[in-house]
Amino acid sequence: MRRAVIDIGTNSVKLLVADVSADTVEPVWEGSEQTRLGRGFYDDHRLRPAAIADTAQAVTHFVQVACEQGATSVRVIATSAARDAVNAGELLDSVRSASGQTVEVISGEQEADWAFQGVLTDAALRDQPALILDVGGGSTEFILGHAGQALFRDSFKLGSVRLLEATPLSDPPTGAELAATRTQLRAFLDREVRPRIAPHLAALPEAVLVGTGGTTSILARMELQLADYDRARIEATRFDAARVRWHVEQLWRRPLAARRELPGLPPERADVILFGAAIYEAVIAHFAIDTLRVSTRGLRFAAVRHGLSSPLHVESLHQPTQL
Numbered sequence: 001m002r003r004a005v006i007d008i009g010t011n012s013v014k015l016l017v018a019d020v021s022a023d024t025v026e027p028v029w030e031g032s033e034q035t036r037l038g039r040g041f042y043d044d045h046r047l048r049p050a051a052i053a054d055t056a057q058a059v060t061h062f063v064q065v066a067c068e069q070g071a072t073s074v075r076v077i078a079t080s081a082a083r084d085a086v087n088a089g090e091l092l093d094s095v096r097s098a099s100g101q102t103v104e105v106i107s108g109e110q111e112a113d114w115a116f117q118g119v120l121t122d123a124a125l126r127d128q129p130a131l132i133l134d135v136g137g138g139s140t141e142f143i144l145g146h147a148g149q150a151l152f153r154d155s156f157k158l159g160s161v162r163l164l165e166a167t168p169l170s171d172p173p174t175g176a177e178l179a180a181t182r183t184q185l186r187a188f189l190d191r192e193v194r195p196r197i198a199p200h201l202a203a204l205p206e207a208v209l210v211g212t213g214g215t216t217s218i219l220a221r222m223e224l225q226l227a228d229y230d231r232a233r234i235e236a237t238r239f240d241a242a243r244v245r246w247h248v249e250q251l252w253r254r255p256l257a258a259r260r261e262l263p264g265l266p267p268e269r270a271d272v273i274l275f276g277a278a279i280y281e282a283v284i285a286h287f288a289i290d291t292l293r294v295s296t297r298g299l300r301f302a303a304v305r306h307g308l309s310s311p312l313h314v315e316s317l318h319q320p321t322q323l
Helices: 049-069 080-084 088-099 108-117 162-168 175-203 214-224 230-237 241-252 274-288 297-303
Strands: 002-008 012-020 025-034 073-078 103-105 129-135 140-146 149-156 208-212 238-240 291-295
Touching: 002 049, 002 297, 012 080, 012 297, 025 049, 049 088, 073 080, 073 088, 073 297, 080 088, 080 103, 080 108, 088 103, 108 129, 108 140, 108 149, 108 208, 108 241, 108 297, 129 274, 149 175, 162 230, 162 274, 175 241, 175 274, 208 274, 214 230, 214 241, 214 274, 214 291, 230 274, 230 291, 238 241, 241 274
Parallel strands: 002 073, 073 103, 129 208, 208 291
Antiparallel strands: 002 012, 012 025, 129 140, 140 149, 238 291
């Protein structure tokens, strides 16, 4: 069955169209539009009208793409910014008005569960003890599991857009600003994450770190200097701690205009990549991890397998409205 899932994140809206069977998810079409739903959000936890309008427009476009790709059903999910917003209803109403689709706002726990299940659609990781790290725009999910069972999962209020909004930077960022960010991340991990996950990590010391989401895929593309998306090469990439640190320092010493020219780094991600990469560096250092593996699978690969999708018909699509 060909299905689609549209994921409204804090930074971007993403579409996965996939052929789904009992055991497999085979991607047919994937795309992303950066709408930065979380822009200006963290002062008062209100989604801004322009960000809502851009997001509704992106969802409408992706519903049409899903139809063109032959999907028989679509589900629309939303994560950190939507679940934290005091005016989330405005987003849901705008998406329904523009696209005809209902949005499911999922919990942090559900997001972590689906990130875990989605990564395990890769047979190479199915039996591997793993600490899965999904760094998003507004939240980061930590999931520790083995043989298909999650032993620990939690969602933390740590994300690339969240940090970008809270951290004014020079252009290029200074060494002092990078040092301050590293200190802030160490303190967060020590205060919020370590007390919860350390006992579970001690019971599974052989777990490898698997990064899923945009940040690690971009780091792999930068490492390989890939102009185009190549799933097999991205997922074959491995980083040690020194190489992740090297990428962080190379990114943080360049001005925004120069980062936008780096091979493998989408220009629209050249600001948030600073904090996404720094989060991975901090986790690797804090928990003394040797190797980072990359997964291009995650939340959407699990969401597309489960129920609650809506039938998708071209004639039922609404024309975009003025928001």
